[in-house]
Amino acid sequence: MVSLDMSVVNVALPDIRGDLGFGQDGLLWVVNAYALAFGGLLLLGGRLADLIGSRRVLTAGLVLFGAASLAGGLAQSPGALVAARAVQGVGAAALAPVAFALITLAFPAGPARSRALGLWGMAGAAGGAVGVLAGGLLTDATSWRSVMLVNVPIVAFALAVSVRTGLAARPVRTGDRLDVAGALLATVGTTLLVLGLVRTSDHPWGSATTLGTLGAAVLLLVTFVAVELRTASPLLRPGLLKGRPVLTANLICLLLASGQFAAFYFVSLYLQLVLGYGPTAAGAAFLPFCVGVVVGSVIAARTVTALGTRRLLATGAAVAALGMAGFAATATADGGFLYSILGPSLVTSVGVGLCFVPLGTAATTGVVPGETGMASGLLNSSRQVGGSLGLAFLVTVAAQVTGGGSGRTELASGYSSAFWVCTGLLALAAVTALVLLPAGERAVAAAEPEGATGVSR
Template structure:
């Protein structure tokens, strides 16, 4: 539900603009008002889960997200909707930051953990694709209000289920990790960084706005890292970076998501603006990716990770994603969905279904119970930064290339298609780079290696 909310709103934006009177320049903030707090609060929320208990944090975030969804649905002016979306982003961050940490804590056995991470990866990745389908169906058949109202009964049911099913955790206690100044630094740095990236579409990458805010975000982040090295109770213990596989998986994930995220956004535009699909058919058009991700994440991937180890599964997965994006980089202006799009979507879905569970396993491979929340928050933070960066860069390059061709006299369809092709190819290059880094940096682990279940230093469990 939380991941779905990042995309379900996209197809409803024209209706929201017409209903509430958004200007063209402010409409993007219906999406950005969710993304900025979501990306900024993940790290802090993950650490709070370690300190006060992941169940408490999860349920608080879920309740906040559900209440904010109701406020979004009843909004009657732009200010109310944007404020509610900001709160919704806060709730979404708090909820998702601790989820992967709960998964690895609840399932310590390698085989069970592989299955649980496979299910987690499927739910997370499928949410984006399902959002497009659900958003189009709800907007066309009822109204845009229901892209938010749909969260309310699901959220209430999830809160009740979590209260009954999840075991309460004591947590390490706030007294063992209350670094208030560090929390303010990293949250401000991440929010400012995500804001800077999403605003590049309006200001450009070399503008004073981008350089100024980007420098401020980087300075805050460096100050935070310096503080963590000296703080008695650091918010982000630097021991979590001792594992080569963990650090490598975080960076590889950011590159993979940066390239892969372009597919979802730009493929939707290609289907609608070039092939003439409506919202519902667009959602159905990208649905095969969700089917392929589900088939791999829920079935084959956990078995392969258990048998061969996550690195051996990750490399072919990244190769398939790069191949799928490269195939989309050849779509013609007068293309056909069955001939030009569908054959590229299948390797994308299969590759992501292999790569995402493997990356999650690697990223959490050295996490102990006292650090699983912060590791989960870091993993989700890198995903959000990669998505925001990839979307900003690739959409800007696609638009610039299209505008250049239009100025040279090209037709609208051919110019649009050329812009999308360029973005898909650059996305393929980013995923290829992540593949090279994975081959060079990651170490093979024993397939049936038992993860740490005791509260011991990460360095002792970093060999995998």
Template sequence: MYKNSGGRPGAVLAAAAVAQFVVALDMSVVNVALPAIRTALGFAPLDLSWVVHGYALTFGGFLLLGGRACDLYGRRRMFVLGLAAFGLCSLAGGLAQEPWHLIAARAGQGLGAAAAAPAALAMLTTTFAEGPPRVRALGVWSAVNAAGGALGVLAGGLLTEYAGWRWVMLINLPIVAVALAPALAGVPAEASPARREGLDLPGAVLATGGVGLLVLGVVRTDTLGWGSPVTWATLAAAAVLLAGFVLAETRVTAPLLRLGLLRSRWVAGANVLVFLAAAGQFTAFYFVSLYMQQVLGMGAAATGAAFLPFSLGLVAGTVVATRLTASRTPRTSLVPGALLAAAGLTWFALISPDGSFLADVLGPSLVTSVGAGLVLAPVAAAATTGVTPREAGMASGLMNSSRQLGGCIGLAALATIAAHRTGTAAGPASLNDGYALGLAVAAAVFVFAAVVAFGVLPRRRAITSAPHPTAPAQNRLEGTPS
């Protein structure tokens, strides 16, 4: 049942799940606190966004490197080091006295998360065998991941209103301690390999620089716009570095990302799918939160509480998905889940400036969240199907990168579409029209995700894992035939 008998599977699952919860929480917990942070630390209006962007930039930019480091230096070691760095930077952010202190702390949190997140997923995939054991473990991991993102809005609102903005950073400390305890007590350190491969430094520089510039160019479109020469120059530089990365990976014996991994229909299809699902889900969080605050006039705490049904729906969806796919292919849940999420977002697109939480938010929240939950657990299982333990960190870093990039790029693109519809008007009716259009496009993104799940993912689960390549002729992982 378990692949790693040296450790305690329950401890591995607890450590990985709690770590993923705090990483997901930190993606959204700060957003509601931004006005209070601006007042307390004296942020300039254009600098305030870097409290969010600093985390996204380092997290997204270093995920591939963090994933490969897990394979080379040990999953448990990178997990502990990443969480420790995340916790220390959370403390530094909670004690920040100047704007740059907080931005630096958020960037440090992103670095820690880029090591801990792929390590957590890799620990799961190397501990639990493919099939029902791994699906159940990834179901728990996905449920707490989803809950962390949704509850971050609630926690941010409540902490800001009743405890002060600093607690949106300090709340991470006890959660990190809870994650570290089972990791130190029940997760064994991996034995050193007989021949340790060297880190692909050229690939690391090119991938980190390319992904970092891509995230930077996208997240700054909120202030510079997509037509800015600076935006185009940044994205062009990112494209050059990423093209160089692809070329470099074909010429090294121990690449940061083995390109043959993408020949697997499971791995390639799941990464496209998670990119699209993250774009749709992040966008739904963003527009619905703005709709409740700027159109319905709800406060921060009330907006956070209104996301509770969304959180419950995500958890319910992952539970159902775990049962559906325990003995079936992940495709069984991914296609109907993406379509259900698309239906919920289409319902969301009918929001009204004269609406209410009960009439315009509650129903579509439940439908969308259950559909998204049906996608979250199976897509993680699909992205690691057929991957050898020696490349578990590589595959985990790739999937986390796809999700992070999907969220950043999707949100930036759809926010631009919504802003064009809104125009210069700032009234509730104009804002409502922009948000409704953004949600409608997000629904179309989930429909495309369903098409990818149906057309790319194999109909049958892979039975055996391809061996790690030892010669150029073996440098591939074949997909399972339909």
């Protein structure tokens, strides 16, 4: 649901503009309001789960997300819809790290956790792809309002299930206080960073607006690190990144997200603006990606013990890079579905699916139960910032190549260039895994702290 809402409104934007009277600039905030709130609050959401309990944070996140979805579906003005999307992002920032943290707490390291992480990664990746299809189908069948209202029954179901499954109600870490200064610095700093990145389509990289926003973000985040080094109960303990698997997992996540998020964006544009697909057809074209992610995740869950996180992560990223090179080589003005979309989608998605299980394993290696929310918030922040950074950079690359042209040939050339850069990012992720991660599964298992896999009581 969280991943789906990153993309589900994209196809509905033209209908939203016509119904509520958005200007072109204002329409972008239907997407950006969610991304800003989500990216800016992930660290805080993960830390709150450690301090006040996963069930409380999960319940609050679900209620916020459901209420905001209902309000957005009933919105009668641009401001009301943008506000609803921002509150959705707040709810998502609570839900995403809690879901990951609950898996690492509830399942011991080994096959059970690998299967659970495979399902977690599969749901996230499939949600982004299905969002494009669902947005087209719901908008065509009813109206744009259904892309918001569809979350309400899902939230109701999730609330009921969370009660029946007996999730941990108490905090894993007691006696600590919330690092208010760190929370404010991380939230504002990360929000400004994402804001500066998502607005580069309107304000060039060298503009005073972009440089000022990114400069302020860097200053706040540097101050955040200084505060975390001094506080007794940090929002993000700097020592967490001293663990090589944790640091490497976040670097790889940053690179994977940079390539994957941008690929979704450019494939969607290529389908509609170059190949002439309608919204529903373009959404349906993403279904092979969902299938490939499922296949890759199943393979990863079954092979991670034998291959180890290092080899599996490197293999997955390399396969994804190969598929992305397929997009780059075949994204031409006279391309076709079978060789320009289907083949590259299946290869790329299998590679991405292979990465989820070892990525989750590495990101929590050596992390004690009281810091699983912290580690999860960090991993999700890496994914969000990586996606925003990659998309902002690659939009600039594509624009430079097209030179302002809007013909099919010019657009295809720009998209192909962006895909080649994505290929390089994914290849770099594979190299990073080989160079920085410990060799062999034993190195990862040895880093697992005693009691780190127990279920919280």
